[in-house]
Amino acid sequence: MANFRRCGKDSWGSEADLINDLATNIMGLLALTPSNEFDDFVGIEPRVTEMKTMLSLQTKEVKVIGIWGPAGIGKTTAARVLYDQVSPKFQLSTFLENIKGSFERPCGSNDRQLKLRFQEKLLSQIFNQKDIVVGHLGVAPQKLSDKKVLVVLDEVDSWWQLEEMAKREWFGPGSMVIITTEDRKLLKALGLEANQIYEMKLSLDLGSNKIERENNVLYYFPWINKTWFCL
Template sequence: MGGIGKTTIAEAFFYSISSQYEGCHFLPNIRQESEKGRLSDLRDELLSKLLEEENLHIGTPHVGPTFIRDRICRKRVLLVLDDVNDVRQFQHLIEVPLIGPGSVIVVTSRDRQVLKNVVDEIYEVEELNSREALQLFSLNAFKGNHPPKAYMELSIKAINYAKGNPLALQVLGSFLFDKGRHFWESQLNEIESFPELNIYDVLRIGFDSLRDNNTKSIFLDIACFFRGHRVDFVKRILDGCCFKTDIGFSVLIDRCLIKISDDKVEMHDLLQEMAHEVVRKESLDELGRQSRLWSPKDVYQVLTNHLGSGKVEGIFFDV
């Protein structure tokens, strides 16, 4: 399940024991990077880090030079491969027989079948129990460990909708923060009216509640074009398009819709998928009438068949 905390747990594990290894590296967002055709770049990054060689480039799908093989197999390393959704991604990045004795490889994935093919042991992250869910929700909704007595019943109702999913609890709690009881009641009743409530519905509430188009547009642009890019670069581009990024970023961070990590703009996979769905629904039948195009396949189809329209505001085209 997405949003359950796999990456957070893997990060905590990595940073708690990384000092015990001769080499270590955490590779995030492998599924996303693979879709961009960047697996070979990730592999070079991984080898450069483990071998402490800057700008190392290996042009073959397997580790080539003998001296590189010899150096790797003598090292005890810790590797985390985050969000792997295809066995071939693992195989491209790692040659297990070359990893030195005592090394540890951690893989996170939503697909149990992928894990069965690449790891020896599987740990399945469970949903938060009711006590944990209430505490996490309260930290975001009330900035404390417990809800006030007057809001206890409404809080329990809210965490039931989030179904123990940490991401949904954070987004929903941030959405309700500093709001009055009448607002809570009306919003939770609206959620209850959804025919088949799922995590995407809860996350969509966080997006729909953004009051101005400036902040909504910034969120969609980050999801479609700028996830993982440096903050100053993203702000410079968006400010050049007459957006107010200082305000927009502040709101999105407060609502747990984006975060800043290592001076880069990041968001959870589920939030990005939700944003993509928002854009797709603008025009299900005509790609050229969607506001944003990020898929290379869609961009190619629109450009080669002259399907564009005035509705298109941005295109991601990596040359």
């Protein structure tokens, strides 16, 4: 705390004053600290730049794009960075993580109840309100069809999820749905063309210096023993 100049217990009238002063200085330092949330993710920014060329943010149509690749390649991270960068251009937005873990379709399930539960989660996150109750399947389009909305569906792994969650008619002009998945066939079944699907590939650009190359290799191949670089 470079600007925290007072020292000694007599500098404060009470312990409460000391705590308040400390809190004020710490909050000030935090406000001056630049965000480095994505600094440790190798090669993400160039990929996000490529994805942005697919977005056509000025279109009035409801656009759907897919991010496809194997597990662990960075689809969710890239989608999150993209979401953070473009969401201010939309009236409403939400990032629904791990769809495959949250909305699986068990045998003998009540489809209607599952669809209602998804709409409740979607609307609760979009409007930042807890415990929104959806009584019928027309609620989502009623609330969203005149809004420009950005929705990310992360880790979709079944056609049922896409069929019920990527409905263009729910959203207003200029809206966008971004889907991450390991299964390209799901995106093709949704009618997406090649120019609407971004394939996440392993980057072979490992950097221009020894430290950068070492960090990048360890990122992509975490099972490698770091001591091997010393051999």
